[in-house]
Amino acid sequence: MLAFVGVVMAVLLSLLAVVVDFSRLYVQKNELQTAADASALAGVIQLLQYPDSVDEYAVKYAQANMVQKVAPSIQPAGIVCGIYDHTVDSFTSNSCTSSSSNALQVTVTAQGKSMLPGVLNMGSKTVSAGATAWLGSVIGTNCVKPFGVSHFKLTKLLQPANLDTGRTLDATDLRVLRELSTADLTVQVKYGSPTDPGNFGALDMPNPDSPQNGANLYRDNIGTCNSRNYQPGDTVAAETGNMVGPTKQGAGDFCSNYVQGTGACYNSAGVIGEPAKIITYVPPTSCIGSTCNVIVVAIVGFALDYVTGSNVIGHFIPLSSGGSLSNSLTAIKRPILVR
Numbered sequence: 001m002l003a004f005v006g007v008v009m010a011v012l013l014s015l016l017a018v019v020v021d022f023s024r025l026y027v028q029k030n031e032l033q034t035a036a037d038a039s040a041l042a043g044v045i046q047l048l049q050y051p052d053s054v055d056e057y058a059v060k061y062a063q064a065n066m067v068q069k070v071a072p073s074i075q076p077a078g079i080v081c082g083i084y085d086h087t088v089d090s091f092t093s094n095s096c097t098s099s100s101s102n103a104l105q106v107t108v109t110a111q112g113k114s115m116l117p118g119v120l121n122m123g124s125k126t127v128s129a130g131a132t133a134w135l136g137s138v139i140g141t142n143c144v145k146p147f148g149v150s151h152f153k154l155t156k157l158l159q160p161a162n163l164d165t166g167r168t169l170d171a172t173d174l175r176v177l178r179e180l181s182t183a184d185l186t187v188q189v190k191y192g193s194p195t196d197p198g199n200f201g202a203l204d205m206p207n208p209d210s211p212q213n214g215a216n217l218y219r220d221n222i223g224t225c226n227s228r229n230y231q232p233g234d235t236v237a238a239e240t241g242n243m244v245g246p247t248k249q250g251a252g253d254f255c256s257n258y259v260q261g262t263g264a265c266y267n268s269a270g271v272i273g274e275p276a277k278i279i280t281y282v283p284p285t286s287c288i289g290s291t292c293n294v295i296v297v298a299i300v301g302f303a304l305d306y307v308t309g310s311n312v313i314g315h316f317i318p319l320s321s322g323g324s325l326s327n328s329l330t331a332i333k334r335p336i337l338v339r
Helices: 002-048 051-063 151-158 171-179 214-223 244-254
Strands: 079-085 090-093 103-111 126-140 148-150 186-190 199-204 235-239 257-259 264-266 274-282 291-308 311-317 324-326 332-337
Touching (some): 002 103, 002 126, 051 103, 090 103, 151 291, 186 199, 214 244
Antiparallel strands (some): 199 235, 257 264, 264 291, 291 311
């Protein structure tokens, strides 16, 4: 009888050990997948402007996610940039520095742990997890600031020799946007006293979350997030005045540190240039009195640098943000896990 009980206990303990082992491996696999997801997202964002840093950030964020209290491994061969085609769900490897690369594939590994390596043969096996992150093109988004710049100015800045200034942004535009210096991408957005009726830099954007109107609404739209989505083809009214005071006040609300004397707008890292989103527009063909409308052509990344006198000065930047996706190339990208 005692022998029988001993056999049963041995079997039960063995089964319990197997359950514990597989539970541990299940948790390990999930933690490893989290590390892979974080690695792919952190790395793919670098493709926007700093492709040489893809490997660094992929490794950093993989190892920041512990697997069974141990940092996982990620080898250079496990970090692959490429081109993702979401229409057919395909990934083709490519150089990280290529302007056509829009995705990152990573593989993260860890040593499988088992209480019964002899029974399960799992003690020395490597467990792995993979993830693919894609920079999708955003066509419509919110939190757009009430500033506009001529679309013709943007396209001429990016490709001076291209006579098609009314074009939608192409691959060359996006490459140049990533490679040009801050000085080369700097523009004056808001004109102090435009000759046409209205100030075509300052825009009147209704905000469903704000009870304000007029100049107060305009200031709110600079300092806070307007939840209304904007996309190409939308019509936006231009403000009728220069809005000098509300512009400075809104910049003070928006900038992490706004220096009133110089008009400098510092971001959270202490660098001049708070990231934002603005529209590019085509000018109206006509105005009614002092009211004019402009047509949205694109939404682009923009760092607000200075608000001095009656001018808003900043520079275009590649930017990642949420929003609805498009098959067309756009200047705003949305990092998405696709595998």
